[in-house]
Amino acid sequence: MIDIHSHILPELDDGAGNIKESVEMARKAVEQGITDIIATPHYYKGKYDNDKEKVERKTWQLNRVLDELDIPLKVWPGQEIRISDELLEDYDNNSVMALNGSQYMLLELPSNHVPRYTERLIYDLQMKRITPIIAHPERNLEIIRNPHLLEELIWKGAYSQLTAGSITGKFGWRTRRFSKYLIHSGLTHFIASDAHNVGNRGFQIREAYKLVEKNMGQAVVNAFHVNAENVLYGMKVKESFL
Ligand SMILES: [Fe+2]
Structure with missing residues (x-):
């Protein structure tokens, strides 16, 4: 199983606080059946300044530790990029990266609204x-109030x-109900853990599948697995499988 969104790298954001916690998360990931995980620390200028070079270095270090401990999990580099009007510039100067150097970039919206420039940014990317x-x-x-925004x-x-x-x-049950709606409406292409730790923000990806x-x-589950694989290897993702 491939997980395309996680905060497994140590000391970068609100995910793993140190290498020991990263290793704990790696063991849990393996228990869940994950073989490959994309590390996506937050990139949020001024708060989490995790540029591409730093993420790649930390990924390499974690892989070396997992290798020494014989934990069968491969970590790949990525970022969860908070959208901003500087994103294109950051991409051009190599501060931000797509998932594992593919053509897919993981974007985070603010939690309470969808900025009006989002559509333009999607076009420019x-x-x-x-x-x-x-x-x-x-x-x-x-989006919860108006799912049409996501559809757009x-x-x-x-x-x-x-x-x-x-x-x-x-x-909560509202988020659960809305998630079900988004899958049934064909508005979901991936399922990922967004794991931050082994406690209250754990993996649960096996349970979700x-x-x-x-x-x-x-x-449908198979199609989600294939999509995640296609992101990891930079291949074409199936747009709709319902
Ligand atoms: Fe995340």
């Missing part, structure tokens, strides 16, 4: 051959990623 993936739209207040972004070329814990009910399998069948 695509001009640079980058396909944005909107992280956890199910937790954005404006997807119509303009973005993909979207649901967080496993939203599907399992970790963020089980629920999706129960509600929608194995074919």
Whole structure:
């Protein structure tokens, strides 16, 4: 199993606080059946200044430790990039990167609204051959009130990623119900853990896939797995499989 969104790298953001916690998370990931995980520390200028070079260095260091401990998990570099009007500039000067150097970039919206420049940004990124993936739209207040906003972004070329814990009910029944709606409406392309630790923000990805399998069948689960694999290897993602 491939997980395309996690905060497993140590000392970078509100995820793993040190290498010991990263290793604990890695062990949990393996228990969940994850073989490959993309490390996506927050990139949020002034708060989390985790540029590409730093992320790549930390990824390399963690892989070396996991190798020494014989933990069968491969970590790949990425970022969860908070959208801003400087994002294109940051991409041009190599501070931000797409997931594992693919054509897919993980974007984080503010939690309470969708900035008006988002559509334009999605267009501009695509001009640079980058396909944005909107992280956890199910937790954005404006999208919850008006799901049509997400539909618009997807119509303009973005993909979207649901967080496993939203599907399992970790963020409450409303988020759970809305997540189900987003999957059933074909507005979801990926499921990922967004794991921050082994406690209250753990993985739950296996449990989430089980629920999706129960509600929608194995074919849909397989399509999500294939999509995640295609991101990791920089291949074309299936847009709709419903
Ligand atoms: Fe995240």
